[in-house]
Amino acid sequence: MATDVKPTRKELMAIEDRIELSERGHGTLEQKRDGLIMEFMDILDRAQDVRGELTSDYEEAQRTINMARAMEGDVAVRGAAAALQEHPEITTESKNIMGVVVPQIESSRVSKSLDQRGYGLMGTSARIDEAAEAYEDLLESIILAAEVETAMKKMLEEIETTKRRVNALEFKLLPDLYESEEYIEQKLEEQEREEIFRMKKIKDKKEAEEAEAAAEETDPFVDADVQESVAGGD
Amino acid sequence: MSQEIAVVGSPEFTTGFRLAGVRRFENVADDDKDDELDDAAERVLDDGVGIVVMHDDDVEHLSRGVRERVETSVEPVVVTIGSGTGGSGLREQIKRAIGIDLMEEED
Numbered sequence: 001m002a003t004d005v006k007p008t009r010k011e012l013m014a015i016e017d018r019i020e021l022s023e024r025g026h027g028t029l030e031q032k033r034d035g036l037i038m039e040f041m042d043i044l045d046r047a048q049d050v051r052g053e054l055t056s057d058y059e060e061a062q063r064t065i066n067m068a069r070a071m072e073g074d075v076a077v078r079g080a081a082a083a084l085q086e087h088p089e090i091t092t093e094s095k096n097i098m099g100v101v102v103p104q105i106e107s108s109r110v111s112k113s114l115d116q117r118g119y120g121l122m123g124t125s126a127r128i129d130e131a132a133e134a135y136e137d138l139l140e141s142i143i144l145a146a147e148v149e150t151a152m153k154k155m156l157e158e159i160e161t162t163k164r165r166v167n168a169l170e171f172k173l174l175p176d177l178y179e180s181e182e183y184i185e186q187k188l189e190e191q192e193r194e195e196i197f198r199m200k201k202i203k204d205k206k207e208a209e210e211a212e213a214a215a216e217e218t219d220p221f222v223d224a225d226v227q228e229s230v231a232g233g234d
Numbered sequence: 235m236s237q238e239i240a241v242v243g244s245p246e247f248t249t250g251f252r253l254a255g256v257r258r259f260e261n262v263a264d265d266d267k268d269d270e271l272d273d274a275a276e277r278v279l280d281d282g283v284g285i286v287v288m289h290d291d292d293v294e295h296l297s298r299g300v301r302e303r304v305e306t307s308v309e310p311v312v313v314t315i316g317s318g319t320g321g322s323g324l325r326e327q328i329k330r331a332i333g334i335d336l337m338e339e340e341d
Contacts, residue, residue, distance in 0.1 A: 037332060044328075044336055058315045065250045078245075081252035088255050089236040090284045105284070108236070112255065128253070135254035139239065142313050146285045150311045152324065160331040 005180045007187030015184065019177045026169040032098065033162040039097055040155045047148045054141040061134040068127035080128045086112050088139055100158045102151035107143045111136045237284030240310070242274050243292050251287065258283055267295040275300055283310050290316035 005011055068077050088110040094101045112132075240258035241251040244267075248259045258281065260274035275296060278286050286304075293301060293314055304312045305324070325337045 040332070048337075054313075054315060061250055065253070077253070078249055081249050084252065084255045084257070086255050087257045088239055090239065091236050092284060109255065131250060132253045135250045138315075139251070139254050139256070142239070142285065142287055142315070146311045146313050149313065149324065150308050153306065153308055153311075153327065156324075156327045156331045160327075163331065 005184060007184045007191070009188065012181065012184045012188065015177055015181050019174070019181065022169055022174055022177060026166060026174065029162055029166045029169065033159060033166055035098055036100070036155060036159045036162060040152070040159060043148060043151050043155060047145075047152055050141065050145045050148050054138075054145050057134070057138040057141045061131070061138045064127070064134040065131040068125075068131040071127045072125055076124065077128060077131070080124050080132075090143060097151070097155070098158075100154050102154050103147060105143050105147045107140065110139050110143070237282065237310075239285045239287065240278045240281065240283040241287040242271070242278050243287075243289050247289050247292075256287075267292065271295045272297050272300045275304060279303065279307060279310065279312075286310050286312045288312060288314050290314045 005015070065077065086109050089108050091106045091108070093104045093106065095104050096102075238258050239251075239256050240260070241248045241256050242260045243262065244264050245261045248256075248261055252259060258278070260278055262270045262274050271292060275286075275288070286307075288304070293304060296304060304314075306327070325335070328337060329335050
């Protein structure tokens with residue numbers, strides 16, 4: 001608050017420095033926010049495409065597994081599911097977008113050939129193979145969606161933080177600093193006016209004293225005459 | 235470091251993923267979802283997996299705290315499938331951060 005600051009010239013200079021720094025920071029942060037939003041728009045477009053693919057892959061996967069369940073029975077499908085030997089794994093690397101670290105997910109052993117699946121060729125039908133293949137495709141889409149959506153979440157967090165900083169500078173810190181600056185300037189001006197007034201008073205007093213002294217010097221009997229005339233009058 | 239993919243949901247939902255090789259799964263029967271889904275989701279989230287897959291409808295069964303964790307979690311990232319919107323959490327976050335609803339056209 002403006003009333004908390006000492007109205008001194010040193011403090012005014014410090015506040016002016018802070019205002020300059022805050023204005024520069026505000027401009028930079030605004031640019032960062034706009035840049036992040038533009039990057040985010042690109043990712044959002046990609047995310048919407050990936051989401052579309054994910055939804056269609058999921059519908060396809062559901063269709064095939066429902067078919068497999070209908071033809072082979074639920075127990076056969078679960079049996080095949082329990083027999084899988086190869087398990088998909090993901091490795092995460094990171095990429096930097098405008099200071100935001102976003103992941104790049106690499107997957108391995110998601111798509112498998114028939115003999116890699118491990119549930120045997122003789123005991124199961126082509127329906128189960130189709131379902132397994134559809135779910136492998138779905139997993140690929142999920143991994144892609146995970147990558148894009150994590151990037152989106154991280155970018156959004158950064159945008160929110162930057163936006164909050166910009167707003168704090170724009171609506172809180174800078175107005176407070178301007179207020180303090182104005183308060184000190186007004187206080188200093190007031191002090192200056194008081195000082196001038198005081199100087200004038202001193203000058204007047206000094207001049208009056210000097211005039212009195214000068215009058216005494218030029219006519220030292222004035223007082224005695226005045227006293228006599230006053231006494232005679234009585 | 236390699237991580238696994240996990241899936242949480244009803245046995246019908248998880249079977250397909252197990253067919254694709256996913257071995258970390260939590261089966262919760264439809265009737266028990268209100269009671270057990272919270273614990274199942276938290277077990278998976280704390281398990282060091284890379285991606286958690288859930289059905290969009292199952293997110294509705296989660297309690298407020300776990301649901302928020304599922305919607306905002308980055309490690310592991312939770313991918314919800316089923317309705318095609320990518321979860322209401324992300325949409326809300328976009329609205330809050332950007333100021334406008336950019337996913338509106340999807341509806």
